[in-house]
Amino acid sequence: MADAVHFWVNDIEHRHAGDPAMPLLWYLRDAAGLTGTKFGCGIGACGACTVHVDGRAQRACVTTVASIAERHVTTIEGLAPGDALHPVQAAWIEVDVPQCGYCQAGQIMAAVDLLRRVPAPSDADNATITNLCRCGMYPRIRDAIRLAAQRLN
Ligand code: FES
Numbered sequence: 001m002a003d004a005v006h007f008w009v010n011d012i013e014h015r016h017a018g019d020p021a022m023p024l025l026w027y028l029r030d031a032a033g034l035t036g037t038k039f040g041c042g043i044g045a046c047g048a049c050t051v052h053v054d055g056r057a058q059r060a061c062v063t064t065v066a067s068i069a070e071r072h073v074t075t076i077e078g079l080a081p082g083d084a085l086h087p088v089q090a091a092w093i094e095v096d097v098p099q100c101g102y103c104q105a106g107q108i109m110a111a112v113d114l115l116r117r118v119p120a121p122s123d124a125d126n127a128t129i130t131n132l133c134r135c136g137m138y139p140r141i142r143d144a145i146r147l148a149a150q151r152l153n
């Protein structure tokens with residue numbers, strides 16, 4: 001039997017001794033109990049499952065557990081310590097972004113990654129976030145990213 005895959009999720013060590021081809025999304029939701037990361041399409045198209053792998057946004061439904069060996073995964077639950085909010089989460093609440101909310105964890109993870117790379121993103125930069133929102137909350141998502149950028153700079 002293959003060795004267990006060793007990695008970190010929200011700074012906690014994990015070992016997965018099962019199928020190394022298991023999608024990270026299933027591991028997070030079913031094995032780790034971290035259900036903030038959502039399943040939408042399962043084919044890397046919608047972004048509902050966006051997490052960070054070594055600080056960069058990645059779609060967990062098309063990421064195998066084997067591919068994250070010795071790497072650090074952050075989910076929406078680990079974005080800020082304890083009950084604290086990340087500035088992007090705070091901006092999201094202030095702008096009242098969510099409608100149904102289903103896509104929002106993935107949107108926030110994508111926005112945090114963008115703001116780390118581009119501190120003052122333009123609308124063109126915002127458009128590089130390809131996460132889908134079936135409720136069409138794109139204008140508020142852009143407003144919240146702008147507000148978060150002001151707070152972070
Ligand atoms: S569920 Fe992963 S991109 Fe849609």
Ligand code: FES
Pocket residue numbers: 097098099100101102103104132133134135136137
């Ligand atoms: S808020 Fe409903 S899918 Fe985005």
